Amino acid sequence: MAAVTTQALIIMPAIAVGAVIGLYEAIILHRDVSVPTHRFGHTLHAFVYAIIAVFITMNTAYVYNTFNFLHSLSFLQYPIVFQGIIGVITMIKIHGASKVIQSRYGMASVGLAETWTHSFIIGGLVVAAPYIWPFVAPMAPAWIK
Numbered sequence: 001m002a003a004v005t006t007q008a009l010i011i012m013p014a015i016a017v018g019a020v021i022g023l024y025e026a027i028i029l030h031r032d033v034s035v036p037t038h039r040f041g042h043t044l045h046a047f048v049y050a051i052i053a054v055f056i057t058m059n060t061a062y063v064y065n066t067f068n069f070l071h072s073l074s075f076l077q078y079p080i081v082f083q084g085i086i087g088v089i090t091m092i093k094i095h096g097a098s099k100v101i102q103s104r105y106g107m108a109s110v111g112l113a114e115t116w117t118h119s120f121i122i123g124g125l126v127v128a129a130p131y132i133w134p135f136v137a138p139m140a141p142a143w144i145k
Contacts, residue, residue: 007061010130013137014058016144017129018051021122023048024095028118031081042097050126053090056081087127091119 025046030039056063060079064070076082095116137145 007059009062010133011055011056012144013133013140014055014129015051016140017058017136018054019047021054021125021129022047022050024125025118025122029097036112046095049090049093050122053086053126054129056086057126058133060130083127083130087123090126091116091123094119094122 023046026043029042029046060082062075063081064079070076070082076085
């Protein structure tokens, strides 16, 4: 339990970085979905999930200390392990969403063959967000900091 300490809650940077990652995911899914209402639903889902996932990775100590059931899994006390698991969950979610699109329409759309590559990129960005933010923060607008 010594590895996870307390930290200040990071809200606006998590929302901003999550929105950027969600936008990237939405663009990838957008080209594979032709029905406008489905595009809206997948875009909304991508944004919301990315913001939540980035919030968790940027506030690992807060999430770990808030949800006591996580303490029963001793390996989650290390922030990088916890963040890595969130990244893997993100990859599985993205790949699953792409497979749903593919099976729903009964055809292989352009880009769906590369879902693991895109899933890995987005999952990696979610995990890397708290480590990249200190380098990006000086360039961000004041209202995000």
